[in-house]
Structures are given as C-alpha cells and as structure tokens.
Amino acid sequence: MLFSQKKLVIFAAFLISTFIIGIAGALQAPTLSRFLSYEINVGPVYVGLFYSINAMASIIGSFWVAKYSDKKSKRRDIVIFCCLMGMANSLTFAFTRHYFVLIMASLCFASLASAAMPQIFALAREYAVKTGRNVVTFNSLIRAQLSLAWVIGPPLSFALAVNYGFTTMYLCAVVMYLVAMLVIVSFLPIVDRNPVNALDIASLDVNPDIPLIKNKSVVFLFLATVFMWTANMMYLIDMPLYIDSVLHLSTSLPGFLMGMAAGIEIPVMLIAGYLVPYVGKRNLMLAAIVCGALFYIGLLLFTHEFALLALQILNALFIGIVANIGIIYFQDLLPTRIGVASTLFNNGVTCSVIIGGLMQGIISDWYGHHVIYSIALVMLIISFFFCLQVKSDK
Known part of the structure; x- marks a missing residue:
C-alpha cells in the first residue's frame, strides 16, 4: 500500500513539475514578440533575429546537456539546474530593457533552461520503463500537462503584460521556476539508466547505435519535425501582430486562440496515445499534418474572429498529435539514447524557431503578414513527404 502511494506521489510530481515549468514558458513565449516590439522598440527584423539567436543557443545548450545526461544517472539534478537557469533568464528580462543584454541572457541562461522539458520527458520514460508502466500512456498524460499550461499561460501572459506590465509577468515566471524546483527536489526520483529492450529495437528494424546522420529514419523524422514546427512557429510569432495590425481585432484574442488550441490538445493527446497500438505512430503523424494543412488554408480564407476560434480545432489536432507522438517516435528510434532522442525532438522545434523567426521577420516586413500562412x-x-520516408511502426 505504501509503495503504491509512493508511486502515486511520484506520478503527481511529474504532472505538477511539467505543468509549472510549462506555465513559466507559456507566460513568456506568447508575448515575446510584443515585448520586443513595444517595450524594447525594435523592428520586425530585430524581433526575428532575437528569436533565431535564442533558438541557436538553445539547440547547442540543450544538446550538450542531453549528451551529458545520457552518460550520468542523476537526470533529476540536471532538471533542477535548468530551472535555476530559467530563473536567472526571467529575472534579467524583468529588469532589463537593453536588446543586446537580453540576447546575452538568452545565450547564457535560456540556452540551458530550454533543456528542462526534454530532460523531464527522458526521466519520465526511464521511470515508466523501470516501474513497468505503459510508456505511451505515461508520456501522454505528462505531455497533456504542458498543453494544460498553455491553456492558462497565454491568456494570463497577455493579461499580466497589458494590465500590470512585463516586469510583473517575468517575475511570475521566476516564481513558477522556484515552485517547480521545490517539487522536483522533494518528490521526483533519481532513476538509473534502463537496460535496452531488444524487442523494442527489433520492432522498428533500426540500429539505434549508428551515428545519427546515418540513421535515415531519424534524419527524415527530424526534417519533418523542423518543417512542421517552422510552420507553427511562424504562426505563433506572426499571429499576435497580424491580429493587431491587420485584422484590428481585440488585443486579448491571441491569448484566447492559443489557450483554446492548447485546451483541445489535451484530449487529442490522450486519444492519440490510446490509438498508437492500433494506427501506428507514422500514420497518426501523417493525419496530423493533413489537419495542419487544412488549418493554414482556413487562415488564408477566413479573418472573422469566430472563424479563427473554430479553426483552432484543426490546429489542436495538428499540434496535439505531433507534440505527443513525435517525441515518443524519436525515443523508440533511439532507445539507447533517451536524452538525445528527447532533445532531438526539442531541437527540431528549436530549429524551427530559427527558420521561422527569420522568415517571419523578413517576409512580414517586405510582403506583409498574409503571405506567412501560404x-x-x-x-x-x-513535412508530409519527409514523414513518409520514416520507417513505419505498423
């Protein structure tokens, strides 16, 4: 009985820490373009440049952390360190309004803080395997907390920034990281690295120990991830500015759009996790990309507030599936390198920030916002055709 209670407490700690770190990120990311444009007073090109520099630093920092974590057993301590870096970055943003100082903070602090989430997912997978839990279901429940954070985070972010200022908003992020650290220190376990299950490797017919660049399925899945998340990132960066300067709709609408999509993503993730044994990861990813394509077609055709809200159903189907299944797919392709696998997915998303940030800044400045969605x-x-090249799991 005590053992079951202990496992329940650990499971709750995974959910809570993921949710709180997600809140910290969801407070900052949605308003970053607005912060840079209106608080720092820089143009679209500098906004895109900031996103790209921040993303490049995150790729290098998180991949370094991932390689280190796969050689060490105390992954929990690495998550705590990443939270400390998140606190330092948020404090800098709270009290500094100098563009180049903020870039340096991103290079020093945000680059390492970005590793927190992939490390939590890697730790969760190792714990699930060690305790005999269903890995897909366990990951889906934890990943759903990140979406739940994005239900609350974006509206709260815009509300805090508009009504109380960016300093208050970033200080709230500091508090979130501090609370997450307390939960992690108190309740998350230190999990030894798991032995590789040979059946898991054979089921995908891949050699997980070959160099990443020679693993064709990993390469194609990474490319598909980069392209699909580039589309999403251009939307996330551009949409608040598009709604404000082109459609002239409510300044709070972007937060509600992001929150609504994140809310729908939660049941989508859980259902997708349930469907994996019956449909397969690749087929689910392909279906998600089709939903995403329909979403962007809708953005090109409709501009009314109600239509934008309704389109979030397609957006949620797209993001809910690829955000949940994508990281599991990488982990299954690289079962001996869970930290690297989780970070590859995360870095695919981060690469999209580099590409999406530069493209959004230049294209919106030269051609306007509407071209972004084409x-x-x-x-x-x-990304659909890249995903077709990944080894099927069915």
Missing part, C-alpha cells in the same frame, strides 16, 4: 502551408506539405 508559406506555412508549403512547409507542411514538405
């Missing part, structure tokens, strides 16, 4: 549609079509 290019996003093309990105998803490309």
Whole structure:
C-alpha cells in the first residue's frame, strides 16, 4: 500500500513539475514578440533575429546537456539546474530593457533552461520503463500537462503584460521556476539508466547505435519535425501582430486562440496515445499534418474572429498529435539514447524557431503578414513527404 502511494506521489510530481515549468514558458513565449516590439522598440527584423539567436543557443545548450545526461544517472539534478537557469533568464528580462543584454541572457541562461522539458520527458520514460508502466500512456498524460499550461499561460501572459506590465509577468515566471524546483527536489526520483529492450529495437528494424546522420529514419523524422514546427512557429510569432495590425481585432484574442488550441490538445493527446497500438505512430503523424494543412488554408480564407476560434480545432489536432507522438517516435528510434532522442525532438522545434523567426521577420516586413500562412502551408506539405520516408511502426 505504501509503495503504491509512493508511486502515486511520484506520478503527481511529474504532472505538477511539467505543468509549472510549462506555465513559466507559456507566460513568456506568447508575448515575446510584443515585448520586443513595444517595450524594447525594435523592428520586425530585430524581433526575428532575437528569436533565431535564442533558438541557436538553445539547440547547442540543450544538446550538450542531453549528451551529458545520457552518460550520468542523476537526470533529476540536471532538471533542477535548468530551472535555476530559467530563473536567472526571467529575472534579467524583468529588469532589463537593453536588446543586446537580453540576447546575452538568452545565450547564457535560456540556452540551458530550454533543456528542462526534454530532460523531464527522458526521466519520465526511464521511470515508466523501470516501474513497468505503459510508456505511451505515461508520456501522454505528462505531455497533456504542458498543453494544460498553455491553456492558462497565454491568456494570463497577455493579461499580466497589458494590465500590470512585463516586469510583473517575468517575475511570475521566476516564481513558477522556484515552485517547480521545490517539487522536483522533494518528490521526483533519481532513476538509473534502463537496460535496452531488444524487442523494442527489433520492432522498428533500426540500429539505434549508428551515428545519427546515418540513421535515415531519424534524419527524415527530424526534417519533418523542423518543417512542421517552422510552420507553427511562424504562426505563433506572426499571429499576435497580424491580429493587431491587420485584422484590428481585440488585443486579448491571441491569448484566447492559443489557450483554446492548447485546451483541445489535451484530449487529442490522450486519444492519440490510446490509438498508437492500433494506427501506428507514422500514420497518426501523417493525419496530423493533413489537419495542419487544412488549418493554414482556413487562415488564408477566413479573418472573422469566430472563424479563427473554430479553426483552432484543426490546429489542436495538428499540434496535439505531433507534440505527443513525435517525441515518443524519436525515443523508440533511439532507445539507447533517451536524452538525445528527447532533445532531438526539442531541437527540431528549436530549429524551427530559427527558420521561422527569420522568415517571419523578413517576409512580414517586405510582403506583409498574409503571405506567412501560404508559406506555412508549403512547409507542411514538405513535412508530409519527409514523414513518409520514416520507417513505419505498423
């Protein structure tokens, strides 16, 4: 009985820490373009440049952390360190309004803080395997907490920034990281690295120990991830500015759109996790990309507030599936390198920030906001064909 209670407490700690770290990120990311544009007073090109520099630093920092974590057993301590870096970054943003100082903070602090989430997912997978839990279901429940954080985070972010200022908003993020650290220190376990299950490797017919660049399924899945998340990132960066400066709708609408999509993503993730044994990961990913393509077609055709809200159903189907199944797919392709696998997915998303940030800044400055969504549609079509090249699990 005590053992079952202990496992329940650990499971709750995974959910709570993921949710709180997710809240910290969801407070900052949705308003970053607005913060840079209106608080720092820089143009669209500098906004895109900031996103790209921040993303490049995150790729390098998180991949370094991932390689280190796969050689050490105390992954929990690495998550705590990443939270400390998140606190330092948020404090800098709270009290600094100098563009280049903020870039340096991103290089030093945000680059390492970005590793927190993939490390939690890697720790969760190792714990699930060690305790005999269903890995897909366990991951889906934890990943759903991140979406739940994005239900609350974006509306709260815009509300805090508009009504109380960015300093208050970033200080709230500091508090979130501090609370997450207390939960992690108190309740998350230290899990030894798990032995590799040979059946898991054979089921995908891949050699997980070959160099990443020679693992064709990993390469194609990474490319598909980059292209589909580039489309999403251009949307996330551009949408608040598009709604404000082109459609002239409510300044709070972007937060509600992001929150609504994140809310729908939660049941989508859970259902997708349930469907994996019956449909397969690749087939689910392909279906998600189709939903994403329909979403961007809708953005090109409709501009009314109600239509934008309704389109979030397609957006949620797209993001809910690829955000949940994508990381599991990488882990299954690289079962001996869970930290690297989780970070590859995360870095695929981060690469999209580099590409999406530069493209959004330049294209919106030269051609306007509407063209962004046509290019996003093309990105998803490309990702569909890359995903077809990944080794099927069915």
